Amino acid sequence: MLKEVKTIGVIGAGNIGLGVVCDLLFHGFDVVLVDNNDSALKKAAQEIFQTLRFAPIIDKRLNAISDENEIAARLNITSDLEEVKDCDFIIENITEKRELKKTLYSQLDEICREEVCFAANTSCISITEIGGWTNRPGQVIGIHFMNPSYLKLTVEVIKGDYTSENTIEVTRTMLEDMNKELVIVNDLPGFVSNRISHLFMNEAAFVVQDQLAKPSDVDKIFKECFGHKMGPLETADLIGLDTVMYSLEVLYESFQDPKYRCCPLLKKMVAGGKLGKKVKKGFYEYN
Numbered sequence: 693m694l695k696e697v698k699t700i701g702v703i704g705a706g707n708i709g710l711g712v713v714c715d716l717l718f719h720g721f722d723v724v725l726v727d728n729n730d731s732a733l734k735k736a737a738q739e740i741f742q743t744l745r746f747a748p749i750i751d752k753r754l755n756a757i758s759d760e761n762e763i764a765a766r767l768n769i770t771s772d773l774e775e776v777k778d779c780d781f782i783i784e785n786i787t788e789k790r791e792l793k794k795t796l797y798s799q800l801d802e803i804c805r806e807e808v809c810f811a812a813n814t815s816c817i818s819i820t821e822i823g824g825w826t827n828r829p830g831q832v833i834g835i836h837f838m839n840p841s842y843l844k845l846t847v848e849v850i851k852g853d854y855t856s857e858n859t860i861e862v863t864r865t866m867l868e869d870m871n872k873e874l875v876i877v878n879d880l881p882g883f884v885s886n887r888i889s890h891l892f893m894n895e896a897a898f899v900v901q902d903q904l905a906k907p908s909d910v911d912k913i914f915k916e917c918f919g920h921k922m923g924p925l926e927t928a929d930l931i932g933l934d935t936v937m938y939s940l941e942v943l944y945e946s947f948q949d950p951k952y953r954c955c956p957l958l959k960k961m962v963a964g965g966k967l968g969k970k971v972k973k974g975f976y977e978y979n
């Protein structure tokens with residue numbers, strides 16, 4: 693039984709993964725970050741250094757980490773998955789595609805110690821399904837970090853049908869060490885957050901496609917009339933329109949319900965490389 697989590701393997705250095713890495717480093721964990729894309733890894737180092745230095749200006753609860761020797765001692769950025777072999781806990785944030793994740797989990801199962809838990813930071817794929825891809829379904833749990841993780845105080849945790857009480861406790865301890873409050877929910881695709889939010893974002897895209905309103909007006913109604921912090925299209929841009937589209941595909945495949953069919957405008961934008969804030973163009977342009 694695993695007692696203490698000190699070094700965490702984070703797989704996937706994309707939009708959400710980088711924020712998770714910084715969040716872990718801010719809270720005293722060591723990290724091995726793995727991605728199979730060289731340009732993602734190059735960008736990762738730069739973004740992580742910047743966030744560790746500057747995020748505490750936005751959130752005074754965080755302490756800046758600017759000593760490069762400290763960062764080098766606590767963070768290993770690599771393309772070699774084998775380097776997670778001594779990690780105490782795994783957080784997986786790779787592309788929201790079942791076939792990619794399934795291959796990765798069988799590799800992790802071979803590489804990681806028997807007692808290590810796997811947390812899937814998936815947007816929509818069932819945690820019970822992911823557990824079934826491993827030989828350790830009791831040690832698979834969902835942690836749905838929100839973007840950017842280091843600024844969020846609450847996290848949705850998903851208990852798969854096989855997730856053990858010990859895995860929940862190990863996860864709770866780790867997240868409480870990150871000053872997070874947990875909302876634990878049961879498992880169905882999309883969980884609570886994305887089963888609802890993706891309908892919102894998709895319908896907002898349909899509204900723009902139907903030329904009912906421009907994106908800024910759609911978002912303005914949500915912010916100024918409903919009091920939301922962000923509108924649905926700003927949120928989609930922040931998540932990444934490709935990730936939103938893949939997540940809708942998972943919801944559609946899982947529930948076989950047409951309410952989750954992805955808006956053609958969203959598909960067209962993704963095909964045209966408009967992936968949202970991470971590439972500086974989506975429903976909005978970013979400088």
Ligand SMILES: NC(=O)c1ccc[n+]([C@@H]2O[C@H](COP(=O)([O-])OP(=O)(O)OC[C@H]3O[C@@H](n4cnc5c(N)ncnc54)[C@H](O)[C@@H]3O)[C@@H](O)[C@H]2O)c1
Pocket residue numbers: 703704705706707708709726727728729732784785786787788789792796813814815816836837838839930931932935939
């Ligand atoms: N973007 C968000 O706000 C958000 C929030 C919560 C959860 N998620 C989930 O997190 C995951 C990642 O989303 P994202 O938005 O960061 O996507 P992204 O496309 O920005 O990043 C995914 C990263 O995974 C890497 N990758 C793909 N296959 C890999 C493999 N086999 N081994 C190592 N690296 C691999 C890619 O190179 C890429 O850098 C998805 O499952 C998504 O649903 C995203």
